Amino acid sequence: MNSKPILVSGIKPTGYLHIGNYFGAIRQQVALAKEKYRPFIFVADYHALNFVQDAEKMRTYIRELVMAYLASGLDPQEITLFKQSEVPAHTELCWIFDTITTMPYLQRAHAYKDAEAKNKEIGVGSFNYPLLMAADILLYDASVVPVGQDQKQHIEYARDAAEKFNRIYKEDLFKLPEAYIPEEVAIVPGTDGRKMSKSYKNTIPLFADREEITKCVMGIVTDSSSGHPENVYAIHKLVRSSDDLDALYKENVGNYKHLKELLIDDIDQYFAPLRKKYKEIKNNPHIVDTVLKEGRDKARAISEAKMERVRQIIGVA
Numbered sequence: 001m002n003s004k005p006i007l008v009s010g011i012k013p014t015g016y017l018h019i020g021n022y023f024g025a026i027r028q029q030v031a032l033a034k035e036k037y038r039p040f041i042f043v044a045d046y047h048a049l050n051f052v053q054d055a056e057k058m059r060t061y062i063r064e065l066v067m068a069y070l071a072s073g074l075d076p077q078e079i080t081l082f083k084q085s086e087v088p089a090h091t092e093l094c095w096i097f098d099t100i101t102t103m104p105y106l107q108r109a110h111a112y113k114d115a116e117a118k119n120k121e122i123g124v125g126s127f128n129y130p131l132l133m134a135a136d137i138l139l140y141d142a143s144v145v146p147v148g149q150d151q152k153q154h155i156e157y158a159r160d161a162a163e164k165f166n167r168i169y170k171e172d173l174f175k176l177p178e179a180y181i182p183e184e185v186a187i188v189p190g191t192d193g194r195k196m197s198k199s200y201k202n203t204i205p206l207f208a209d210r211e212e213i214t215k216c217v218m219g220i221v222t223d224s225s226s227g228h229p230e231n232v233y234a235i236h237k238l239v240r241s242s243d244d245l246d247a248l249y250k251e252n253v254g255n256y257k258h259l260k261e262l263l264i265d266d267i268d269q270y271f272a273p274l275r276k277k278y279k280e281i282k283n284n285p286h287i288v289d290t291v292l293k294e295g296r297d298k299a300r301a302i303s304e305a306k307m308e309r310v311r312q313i314i315g316v317a
């Protein structure tokens with residue numbers, strides 16, 4: 001029996017990945033998988049339905065995400081990698097959490113408040129996503145969940161759901177997870193200085209070739225009133241040490257073009273091994289199918305055992 005503490009994490013397949021996904025989540029997952037944790041990594045395709053309502057795009061994004069995980073160094077022998085939609089316990093447990101959760105409580109979620117402030121309509125799936133996320137985490141008795149600083153509330157919702165269920169049914173069933181937030185990459189900056197996000201169109205694609213990297217980097221917003229381009233530096237320190245960069249940027253005060261060219265070289269070299277592995281996996285599509293099938297079977301076995309206990313506790317079994 002594997003006694004390592006459990007790590008749970010997932011990424012929504014809502015588009016092609018960017019380096020913010022890598023530095024904000026995937027790199028930590030790879031490192032933690034090689035250390036002391038037993039990782040359950042899932043493709044959050046049901047969460048993605050709030051954003052993608054196109055079957056072919058969804059299938060493409062799912063496979064791209066799995067290939068990215070594998071190319072980045074996640075070893076199928078060390079992790080359980082699966083699609084959320086292929087493990088029915090996720091939505092079943094979410095419904096059970098629905099029955100003990102109030103609407104005012106969910107209205108505290110940042111996404112809901114943001115939509116309300118912008119006078120936008122919010123779908124039921126988006127409104128309820130904190131509870132599906134809680135189910136994602138709590139099914140596997142996660143000890144830690146790697147997230148960005150802006151996602152810390154997700155873990156707080158999971159903890160609250162666990163505590164409330166345990167209190168109502170007088171059973172110490174669900175483990176309370178902790179957020180894992182590496183300070184240096186809590187929020188990965190985009191080319192405009194805001195958080196790197198597909199919705200902001202400020203990303204650098206994870207598997208971009210040199211031409212695409214050049215286009216993205218040359219488009220980084222700079223402040224002409226300063227000799228130190230903050231947005232360029234913020235991205236540069238993701239792929240090169242601050243000690244190296246401080247001297248380099250001091251030598252090139254005001255020379256934005258040269259600093260961007262150096263950043264292009266460093267990004268290109270940093271991600272070259274990942275691009276090579278990605279191409280190998282893409283040329284062998286059976287790899288993705290095999291990994292997802294094995295992950296599905298493992299995740300189903302563990303989550304179903306948990307749900308059998310849940311059903312007994314709530315009185316439906």
